[in-house]
Amino acid sequence: MKNFYFLLLLSFFSCNSQGKRALVGDTEYQQKLNASYKDASTSPLKSSDLKNFKGLDFFPVDSSYIVKATIVKTKNAPVFEMLTTTDRKxxxxxxxxxxxxxxxxxxxxxxxxxxxxxxxxKYKNYLFLPFTDDTSGNESYGGGRYMDIMTTDIFKDNTVILNFNNTYNPYCAYNDRYSCPLTPRKNHLNLEIKAGIKNFKKS
Structure with missing residues (x-):
């Protein structure tokens, strides 16, 4: 009988750990994103999608999509209203x-x-990088993907590392009750960025 209860407990913890492993992800970034989407208090998912959520889909991690970029800062840039999926600007x-x-x-x-x-x-050092590419509307979300960069990530020689493996979808990809910035047309890349977050398959 003791062996029976031991096996029962082992099975219980094994199932739980398997569930956790499904949310782990291949990188620390994926782990944190999956954890926040699993948490009902922080998740943008609809309740029906949250109930069946086992983790976000990502392209395989690919180091060729980690690149060094040169940044030319825009002088005297005017403030403008960015278009969104709602009337919010x-x-x-x-x-x-x-x-x-x-x-x-x-x-x-x-x-x-x-x-x-x-x-x-908390967010004063954040910069916002929205983009679309030739996977948009197919393997990735049609409205584009986002990447956050910190002003503190920019080196003294005005270069910065872009890691396209660490991209995320706007909340509108999961739930239409959100208002999300629209990716400007000039931020389209004429190639497939097969790295980072994929399109979400809703329930």
């Missing part, structure tokens, strides 16, 4: 233009700074 400024090469293709993206977050001590 948050205030942003162009922070600069990033130039880099991926898979032999020369690329350029504009990076932005939220004027609202500048007033928030």
């Amino acid at each position: 948050p205030l942003y400024k162009e922070y600069g233009v990033l130039r880099f090469t991926i898979k032999g293709v020369d690329c350029q993206l504009t990076i932005y700074q939220s004027q609202d977050e500048l007033r928030d001590e």
Whole structure:
């Protein structure tokens, strides 16, 4: 009988650990993102999707999508209203233009700074990089993907490391009750970025 209870407990903990392993992810970034989406208090998922959530889908981690970019800061950039999926129009400024090469293709993206977050001590150093690529609307979310960069990540020679493995979807990819910035057309990359977050398969 003791052996029976031991096996029962072993089976219980084994099932729990398997469930946890399903949320682990291949990198620390994926682990943290999965954990926040599993947590009902922080997750953007609808209750029906949260109930069946086992983890987000990612492209395989690929070091060729970790690149060094040169940033040319935009001088005297005006404040503008960024379009969103709703009537909300948050205030942003162009922070600069990033130039880099991926898979032999020369690329350029504009990076932005939220004027609202500048007033928030927690987020004042955050820069916002939205982009679309040739996977958008197929393997990745049609509205584009986002990457966060810190002003403190920028080196003295005005270069910064871009890790496309560490991208995330706007909350609108999971739940249409959110208001999300629309990726500007000029931030389209004419190649497939097969790294980072994939499109979400809703229940």
